[in-house]
Amino acid sequence: xxxxxxxxxxxxxxxxxxxxxxxxxxxxxxxxxxxxxxxxxxxxxxxxxxxxxxxxxxxxxxxxxxxxxxxxxxxxxxxxxxxxxxxxxxxxxxxx
Numbered sequence: 636x637x638x639x640x641x642x643x644x645x646x647x648x649x650x651x652x653x654x655x656x657x658x659x660x661x662x663x664x665x666x667x668x669x670x671x672x673x674x675x676x677x678x679x680x681x682x683x684x685x686x687x688x689x690x691x692x693x694x695x696x697x698x699x700x701x702x703x704x705x706x707x708x709x710x711x712x713x714x715x716x717x718x719x720x721x722x723x724x725x726x727x728x729x730x731x
Contacts (some may be wrong), residue, residue, distance in 0.1 A: 648716065671715055671718070675713040676713070676714035680698065680710045680714055684698075686703065688701055688717075689701065689713065698710070698713050700713060700717060700720070703716075703720055715725060
């Protein structure tokens with residue numbers, strides 16, 4: 636009895652298709668944080684402070700992101716983190 640025809644083997648095509656689908660899913664759920672400049676970061680952090688999401692600690696010159704407990708010494712880093720954190724929660728369905 637002859638073995639399977641190697642031309643009929645589509646497993647490699649399937650693996651490639653799966654990898655492409657996973658990459659597209661990852662791209663669709665990623666958050667663009669490249670557009671956060673200093674002015675945008677300052678505005679976002681100010682809004683977060685007003686909403687009691689971020690607590691400034693002047694004596695240590697840091698900002699504490701209360702929901703995650705993460706400490707930052709840069710407004711831009713905090714703004715980027717918060718956007719990613721929010722997107723992650725929304726993707727998990729926790730933001731509802």
